Amino acid sequence: MPSIQRPLSGSPLVFRISEEKAQVGDAATFERHGRRARTLVKDGPLRVTLIELAPGGGMAEHRAPGPITVQPLSGRIHFAVEGKEHELGVGDFLALEKGVPHSVSSTSGGAFLLTVSRPDQPGVD
Secondary structure (H helix, E strand, O other): OOOOOOOOOOOOOOOOHHHHHHHOOOHHHHHHHOEEEEEEEEEOOEEEEEEEEOOOOEEEEEOOOOOEEEEEEEEOEEEEEOOEEEEEOOOOOEEEOOOOOEEEEOOOOEEEEEEEEOOOOOOOO
């Protein structure tokens, strides 16, 4: 039985981002790790996660198992890819191919939607 007691798949799923931001992780995790996350959609190969970074918080370099998109909702997000840093704010959108090393940080804090298409997860017919 999954630990999440709310629908992560189905149609339609409707979210109020301001309400979801209020539900993102706990304060202790945020303070300890500089980030917290809340999965919004987990349906076949599709994953959508709301991620909040504390000021100075971030995610070390890693690779995604599928193509991703990043859409900032608040603050400024620094997205480093192949030695180049992209500063993203509200209204910006970044797409990245599968397996490309990247890291994420924020000096002032911010929140973004991360969408991942995981080809290793079969779709639902």
